[in-house]
Amino acid sequence: MLRHLSNIFRLGVKELWSLLRDPTMLVLIVYTFSLSVYTAATSMPETLHHASIAVVDEDHSPLSARIVSAFYPPQFVKPAAISYQDMDPGMDSGMYTFVLNIPPNFQRDVLAGKYAEVQLNIDATRMSQAFTGNGHIQNIVLTEVNEFVQRYRSNADLPVELALRARFNPTLEKSWFGGLMQIINNVTMLAIILTGAALIREREHGTIEHLLVMPVTPTEIMLAKVWSMGLVVLIAVAASLNFVVRGFLHVxxxxxxTLFLVGTTLCLFATTAMGIFMATVARSMPQFGLLLMITLLPLQLLSGGSTPYESMPIVVQKIMLLAPTTHFVELGQAILYRGAGLDVVWKPFLALFAIGAALFALSLKRFRATISGMA
Incomplete structure (x- = not known):
C-alpha cells in the first residue's frame, strides 16, 4: 500500500512540474479565476445602468418637460434633445438605445381627454437593456402623465400591502450571483482541460511510453493526474473566493x-475523470477541443446555474441528474448563498461521489484499453 501511495504521489509531482513548464496553461489558470470571474460579475448588468436615451420633444409643454426630467442617472444618462430628422440616423449609428418621440399638442390632447400617442423606439440589438428599459420607460411616462392630470403626486391607498423581502441578496446585486457562478462553471472547465491536456501532452511527447515500462499501474497513473490537477484547481478556487469575490467584488x-471546498473536491474527482476519458477518445489536442465544446456547453447551461433547474423540460432534468455539475451548482448555491450545512447538502455530496466513482471506473477501463494498445 505504501508503495502504491508513493507512486501516486511521485507521479502527481511529475504532473505538477509539467504544468509549471507550460506557461499557456498557467496563464489560463490565473485568468480563469481572476479576470474571468471579475468580468462575468460586472460586465453584463441585468438592471439599467447609464442607458443612452434621446427625446424628440415636438410639444415643448410642461408635461413633456416633466417626462424628460424623469430620466436621470444612474439608470439613464442625461436625455439628449434631438430633432425628428435626427432620430433614425442616431439609432442607425448606435448612438441611442432608446428614443422617445413626444408628438405636437400632446399636453392639450391629454388634458382634453383625447387619445394621445407617444412613440418609443428601441434598439433591440442591445437585448439586455432593451428588454429591461422597455417596461421601465413605459412606467415612467404613464406615472408622469397620471400625476400631471391629477395635479399632485400620491400613492393610492390599497387594501393590500405587498411586503417585498429579497433573501440572500437584499440589493439584488447581479455581481453577487455572477462572480460565484463563474467560479462554479470554471471548476468544471479547467478540471477537464488540465487532465485531458496532460494526458494528450504525454502521448504527443512520447512520455507515456516511458510510464509503460515503469513499475506503475494504470490506476496509479490516473489517480496521480486526478489529485495533482484537482489540487491546482482547488487552490485556484480558494484564492478566487477570498481575493476576487470577497476582496474586489465585496460579495x-x-x-x-471549507464545506464548499469539500464539495468542490468531489466535483473535481468526477470532472478530472471525465477529462481523462475524453483524452483517451481524442487523438490530438484539436479533437479534444472539439469534444470539450460539445461537452462543456450542456454541462454549464443545463446545470441550473444560468437557468433555474425547475424551469427546464422534465426529460432534460432527468438527464442532467447524471451530470456532476448539476449537483455541484446545487450545493454551491446552498452553501455560499444560503449558508447551508452538511445536513442540507448531503444528498448532492453523495450524488457527486457516486457519479465520480462511476466516471472514474469508466475512464480507468478506457485508459487501460488505450495504453494496452500502445504497449
Missing part, C-alpha cells in the same frame, strides 16, 4: 468555504 459569503 458576502454566508456559508462555510
Amino acid at each position: 458576502p459569503i454566508e456559508g462555510s468555504i
